[in-house]
Amino acid sequence: MSPRFFxxxxxxxxxxxxxxxxxxxxxxxLAIVVAINLLVGLVMSSFSEExxxxxxxxxxxxxxxxxxxxxxxxIRITLKFCDQEQATYRDLFSAYRLxxxxxxxxxxxxxxxxxxxxxxxxxxxxxxxKYQFYDYLIIDKGMGPIDAIKRSGxxxxxxxxxxxxxxxxxxxxxxxxxxxxxxxLIATVPVSWLANAYxxxxxxxxxxxxxxxxxxxxx
Numbered sequence: 060m061s062p063r064f065f066x067x068x069x070x071x072x073x074x075x076x077x078x079x080x081x082x083x084x085x086x087x088x089l090a091i092v093v094a095i096n097l098l099v100g101l102v103m104s105s106f107s108e109e110x111x112x113x114x115x116x117x118x119x120x121x122x123x124x125x126x127x128x129x130x131x132x133x134i135r136i137t138l139k140f141c142d143q144e145q146a147t148y149r150d151l152f153s154a155y156r157l158x159x160x161x162x163x164x165x166x167x168x169x170x171x172x173x174x175x176x177x178x179x180x181x182x183x184x185x186x187x188x189k190y191q192f193y194d195y196l197i198i199d200k201g202m203g204p205i206d207a208i209k210r211s212g213x214x215x216x217x218x219x220x221x222x223x224x225x226x227x228x229x230x231x232x233x234x235x236x237x238x239x240x241x242x243x244l245i246a247t248v249p250v251s252w253l254a255n256a257y258x259x260x261x262x263x264x265x266x267x268x269x270x271x272x273x274x275x276x277x278x
Contacts (some may be wrong), residue, residue: 070258070261074250077140078250085249087247088136099118099125102118103118103119115265120271127158128154129151131158137149138199141256142158146229160197160203164193166196167208168194171190172187174186188219189212189219191215194207
């Protein structure tokens with residue numbers, strides 16, 4: 060199997076350049092996400108202590124499903140930008156048919172990583188990095204949850220250390236965004252979304268072609 064390659068700086072630069080060209084779109088996208096979360100929060104806070112538990116549980120379940128749908132939509136949108144395709148706000152909720160696969164995949168992934176952290180921190184990080192692209196594979200390729208998790212293990216072969224460094228770079232970028240009274244997150248969050256999608260697409264294409272030719276080395 061040929062080794063995998065990706066450039067951290069190239070991924071971040073792609074995210075930044077894409078954001079600059081489509082800033083209005085991503086600003087509107089963030090506004091939609093924030094508005095939905097605020098609305099759900101207001102509904103939840105309006106319940107009194109005497110409110111029926113069934114109603115509270117139902118609203119909580121709806122909130123959770125909305126979060127999942129939005130996460131799926133973010134993946135679909137960022138992959139469209141990676142593929143030079145036109146994205147719309149409707150794409151935020153366009154992957155609903157894959158909700159069950161996404162839900163099961165998220166649960167299985169979460170349990171695996173949690174078990175890893177129970178034993179030691181290192182196994183938890185290893186599993187989190189190795190199988191992190193299960194969600195992209197579900198949305199991008201329509202895979203079942205187990206197949207997506209297995210396939211993610213193939214995509215990340217040989218680049219786990221670089222992926223950890225990439226994670227740390229994104230964390231650092233978003234910390235900088237938070238320092239500016241949180242306003243910087245308007246830029247750093249979309250850049251992180253796009254950069255992560257870019258890395259997935261590079262690794263996925265390399266795996267499909269069974270050939271890895273680095274674009275800018277392993278910086």
